[in-house]
Amino acid sequence: MKLEELFAIVLEVPQVELTDLSSQASLRSWDSFAHINIISTLEETYGVRFTTDEIRNMKSLGDARRLLGAKGVTV
């Protein structure tokens, strides 16, 4: 599943509106509970595990893509 698609369902926003720049600051639905939901969803979908710091610093869709890439997951 494409990363944009995952973010779109979890955040309930149209997929076309999402880019690597989409962030906690630019999306109203990306609040602290949605953030936890995003983390769980990424970990469950890609079988990865983020550190506490990574979770705290993942502020945008691009951040998520970079962190996943560093763990060997290309999305």
Place this chain on the structure above:
Amino acid sequence: MSLLETRLSWQKIARSGRAAELKVAVLATFTANPLTPYLGVALEDARFPAEIMIGPYDQIVQECISDDGETARFGPDLLIIWPRLEELWGGRPLPLTGEAALYTKDAIEVAEASLEAARRWRATLIFILPAIPEIRAIGVGDACSQTGVFATATVARETLRLRLAGRRGVLLLDMEEIIRHTGSAHAYNPRMLALARIPFSEEVFNLAGQRVAQLFGLSRQAARKVVVVDSDNTLWGGVVGEDGPDGVDLGDNGPGEAYRAFQSYLLELRRAGVLLALCSKNDEADVWEVFSRPEMRLRREDLSSWRIGWQPKSIGLREMADEFDLGLDSFVFIDDNPAEIAEVQASLPEVACIRMPDDPVDWMSAIQSTGVLDRLPPTQEDLNRTTHYEQERVRRELQTRATSPEDYLAGLGVKVRIFTPTQSDIPRLAQLVAKTNQFNLNCKRRGQAELAEICEDGNYWVRLVHTQDRFGDYGVVGGMIAKPDSDCVEIDTFMLSCRALGRGVEQAMAAYLFEEAARAGYSNIVAEVIEMPRNEPARRFFAASGCEVAGVASPLTRIEWPPHVERL
């Protein structure tokens, strides 16, 4: 359904705008928000569409004692209280040499406040017993201490259980069981605890949601009452038709031991009030010959019914349902043969089917993981049920010999006592209200708390009915609620357990109401029959007494106390 699918499914449900029938408030000592989707979906699946609110973080007592707090304003029907000892003990050193009472005090305060809130809000309370904290300053040595973490947490947990268990409207869920089931290595989420005060993994929230829904369901719906088992490769190893009665495996080294352990489990179910029955494709004589073997723990007299022959098992089950006068949704069917399971499941989807695993040693997890036999602790009535059906068999034999219905009834020696419930009778009243289907005027399902209030309200007449006859004591089998109005008495609730029907008890109940009404100066009694899927017996009775049209309040024609029924 995966965890993600469950969460997305809740998003969809929450967005659909469907009407919620249950308001659920969750108060925890931590951030409990991840529970919402799992609990929401589990309640939805159990047919309790819910609206869920998570109360403010770590303010259980404050929310419970306030009548203008967020929770009070929400007005929950179900209040879930979920404390952790980690937070309740916060700010104190860990138990090491201290007094257990010091570490129990806050937990009890939470319990008292939540009991009081549930009472005021007329909510069902589900209290989640906190698990034993994982932290041990002295590690393995903690077990050697009478005042260590494990010992102190155990005292706190059991003090809570003593305070809460068995109280009406209160259900307990044990976090220790949930963590044990998940495995403590997968139960916690230290990253989310540090970031957002979320202590548990999604897996634990999911399981907690399912358990809450299951527990709530047990309090609102009747538990399954009959277990029907196959014989070959279910009660013993091998096939009696091929291996012979002496050849089937009941030995104590190997699979036979597992079959015997399963038989012991069936006997435990029987003790808890479950009826046992046998449905087997065999020659009957062969089966009874195995039953006479000394290694058998299950005896023929433990069975309340049996069908041994070559007809489809679904037919046998249907016949038993008629015989017991129970719905098929009361049945559990256990068989090793997937074809038999498929046949029963296809013709009788209400029956819960469990397949005995190929290796019988796995019987326990195969059965217990389904949860279909889970039930709340048995009441006295449940415990009497097994003997009741045996009495019923003798009674039917007598009926076939009796010359006329009048002689039969006169010979039964029916005795009826009608009384006003006291505090201790309210759980039974609530059980009758929740579970009586066939002889029920309108199937009005009130919760225990509300019934308790009605009992105290002087504007209602509330009565319970105790019945016995020469074959046995049925216990409290019926109940009535009536409300005198300006010019007539209105029947609000009128129900009688199906096992006491057909003996004149229902006439006696109605006659009693007429007598009470006359004493209070009323000559009219009005009843409105509501058509429910299974209450035809009640509709028939009231139709014969003037209430012919369902949904219309009509006066009841006078009913006299039946001469064959003795008043107690």
